[in-house]
Amino acid sequence: MNLSAVAKKNEPIILVTNDDGITAPGIRALIEAVHGKGRIVVVAPDSPQSGKGHAITIGVPLRLDPVDIFDGIEAWQCSGTPVDCVKLARDKILKGQVPTICLSGINHGANHSINIIYSGTMSAAMEAAIEGIPSAGFSYLDYSFDADFTICKEVVEDVADKMLTTDLPRGTLFNVNIPEVSREQFKGIKICRQANAKWVEEFDERRDPHGKKYYWLTGEFKNLDSGNDTDVWALENDYASLVPVQFDLTSYQLKEKLSKDWKL
Amino acid sequence: MNLSAVAKKNEPIILVTNDDGITAPGIRALIEAVHGKGRIVVVAPDSPQSGKGHAITIGVPLRLDPVDIFDGIEAWQCSGTPVDCVKLARDKILKGQVPTICLSGINHGANHSINIIYSGTMSAAMEAAIEGIPSAGFSYLDYSFDADFTICKEVVEDVADKMLTTDLPRGTLFNVNIPEVSREQFKGIKICRQANAKWVEEFDERRDPHGKKYYWLTGEFKNLDSGNDTDVWALENDYASLVPVQFDLTSYQLKEKLSKDWKL
Numbered sequence: 001m002n003l004s005a006v007a008k009k010n011e012p013i014i015l016v017t018n019d020d021g022i023t024a025p026g027i028r029a030l031i032e033a034v035h036g037k038g039r040i041v042v043v044a045p046d047s048p049q050s051g052k053g054h055a056i057t058i059g060v061p062l063r064l065d066p067v068d069i070f071d072g073i074e075a076w077q078c079s080g081t082p083v084d085c086v087k088l089a090r091d092k093i094l095k096g097q098v099p100t101i102c103l104s105g106i107n108h109g110a111n112h113s114i115n116i117i118y119s120g121t122m123s124a125a126m127e128a129a130i131e132g133i134p135s136a137g138f139s140y141l142d143y144s145f146d147a148d149f150t151i152c153k154e155v156v157e158d159v160a161d162k163m164l165t166t167d168l169p170r171g172t173l174f175n176v177n178i179p180e181v182s183r184e185q186f187k188g189i190k191i192c193r194q195a196n197a198k199w200v201e202e203f204d205e206r207r208d209p210h211g212k213k214y215y216w217l218t219g220e221f222k223n224l225d226s227g228n229d230t231d232v233w234a235l236e237n238d239y240a241s242l243v244p245v246q247f248d249l250t251s252y253q254l255k256e257k258l259s260k261d262w263k264l
Numbered sequence: 265m266n267l268s269a270v271a272k273k274n275e276p277i278i279l280v281t282n283d284d285g286i287t288a289p290g291i292r293a294l295i296e297a298v299h300g301k302g303r304i305v306v307v308a309p310d311s312p313q314s315g316k317g318h319a320i321t322i323g324v325p326l327r328l329d330p331v332d333i334f335d336g337i338e339a340w341q342c343s344g345t346p347v348d349c350v351k352l353a354r355d356k357i358l359k360g361q362v363p364t365i366c367l368s369g370i371n372h373g374a375n376h377s378i379n380i381i382y383s384g385t386m387s388a389a390m391e392a393a394i395e396g397i398p399s400a401g402f403s404y405l406d407y408s409f410d411a412d413f414t415i416c417k418e419v420v421e422d423v424a425d426k427m428l429t430t431d432l433p434r435g436t437l438f439n440v441n442i443p444e445v446s447r448e449q450f451k452g453i454k455i456c457r458q459a460n461a462k463w464v465e466e467f468d469e470r471r472d473p474h475g476k477k478y479y480w481l482t483g484e485f486k487n488l489d490s491g492n493d494t495d496v497w498a499l500e501n502d503y504a505s506l507v508p509v510q511f512d513l514t515s516y517q518l519k520e521k522l523s524k525d526w527k528l
Contacts, residue, residue: 048323050322050323051319051320051321051322052317052319053316053317053318053319053320053347053387054317054318054381054382054387055315055316055317055318055319055382056315056317056382056481057315057481058314058315058481059312059314061470061478061479061480062467062478062479062480062481063476063477063478063479064477064479083317083382084481087465087467087481088467088479090465091465091466091467092467092469092479114394114511116513117318117387117390117394117511117513118318118319118320118347123317123318123381126381130378130381130462131462162526166525166526169518169521172518173515175513188528189528190528191519191522191523191526191528192519193512193514193516193519194512194513194514196512198394198395201351201354201355202355203326203351203352203355203356205356206325212327213327213328214325214326214327215325215326215327215328215352215356216325216326217320217321217322217326217348217351242522242528243513243514243519244514244515244518244519244522245513245514245515246513246514246515246518247378247381247513248457248458248460249380249381249439249458249507249509249510249511249513250457250458250507250508250509250510251437251508251509251510252457254433254436254508254510255455255456255457255507255508257433258455258506258508259455261430262426262430262455264452264453264454264455264506
């Protein structure tokens with residue numbers, strides 16, 4: 001075994017996925033940002049999967065096909081959800097080899113605050129984190145197809161470097177959102193908490209050509225949090241936000257209260 | 265206005281939903297358990313939505329149709345996910361009236377530990393909790409169509425009564441799982457934390473009639489937690505588990521650590 005084979009053997013495996021689908025510009029930007037840092041393996045949905053949350057596919061079987069659209073980087077498209085992609089990557093593509101890190105995105109649109117709950121981008125990263133792989137989801141506050149990902153790529157590279165060189169606790173997961181600002185305006189990355197926010201829905205009610213009602217989901221974002229340590233605050237003040245995320249959803253505070261109050 | 269009209273005006277609104285679909289036996293059992301406790305409004309998916317997590321429907325419009333299958337109780341079926349049902353209920357059925365509580369289930373199958381992340385049952389309840397409605401999801405460890413819901417109904421009634429009579433903090437959400445045991449074995453409800461557990465996936469690889477591969481998701485549940493205060497422990501010891509759940513996913517511990525360790 002020569003030295004270069006040893007280096008090859010120890011190089012990090014970077015699993016890349018997203019929820020906008022494998023042809024979205026954001027995933028290409030993410031790949032470019034970490035190019036050269038290890039063996040990149042891309043497994044992403046074959047169609048847009050925004051808002052799919054932590055959905056998995058159990059009622060229909062899944063398809064998985066190799067694609068060659070990233071200059072020779074190993075890539076697969078999957079007919080399932082972002083979470084399916086991560087599960088299939090582990091079992092069928094990496095065949096039990098554990099990725100060093102998993103990066104999801106770059107999502108076209110914000111996933112700060114309560115949006116994490118609905119986000120396929122973050123759910124894919126969470127799925128990897130549940131598997132013990134340090135993971136991060138990246139989202140850009142510019143929805144447009146021709147968004148400029150320059151600052152995003154710098155943020156991805158910075159966070160990926162830190163993830164590859166820091167000893168992180170099992171279950172580490174970051175929700176990173178990047179503001180739409182110029183280089184001059186951009187103030188760097190800020191570690192934040194999830195803002196308390198929600199969506200106020202108003203369904204757009206229409207009638208089909210047969211006179212029957214149907215509804216489009218629309219909504220208005222409402223920030224209920226005035227703190228200056230939240231992701232929403234950071235983004236409004238030209239920082240990229242990084243929220244460390246957990247998937248133990250137990251409310252220990254309410255658990256303690258009810259254990260006292262309720263006779264069970 | 266006479267007295268009965270006043271009583272009517274102040275009666276609780278109980279929003280009922282699920283992820284197994286409006287015709288599942290579990291939702292009927294849930295309705296029976298809370299019958300007479302208030303105005304029941306049922307809004308549930310028109311088809312099974314297991315494993316849909318917190319998915320919302322944004323790429324296609326939604327349908328919403330009244331159904332009369334619960335002896336005159338107001339009920340609607342929706343073409344979307346469990347979370348869509350809760351959103352539509354608020355905006356288009358209750359037209360801004362806030363339900364007193366929201367109950368989801370009774371799910372056919374367990375939603376303890378990490379399963380909460382994938383569960384449509386729990387995501388529907390969480391959506392209502394985000395809206396400020398005290399909510400609970402109920403799941404029964406018996407998958408069969410003709411499962412006996414007797415003990416489940418007692419648990420639902422007990423929890424619903426407590427929710428209707430206790431002053432609970434905003435965002436209250438419970439994940440309740442009920443073991444498949446006899447009346448004699450059943451030990452009551454225990455307040456727990458979410459067990460640290462995961463699924464080890466093995467996709468079942470097959471070939472279609474054209475020779476092309478496809479995959480079915482299968483997996484083995486792995487409890488990594490030896491604590492005796494977890495939901496998995498409770499269920500294994502013949503208790504129903506009640507985990508208070510939160511949707512602030514910030515890991516404050518990791519946030520503190522990184523704020524010190526990382527130069528940002």
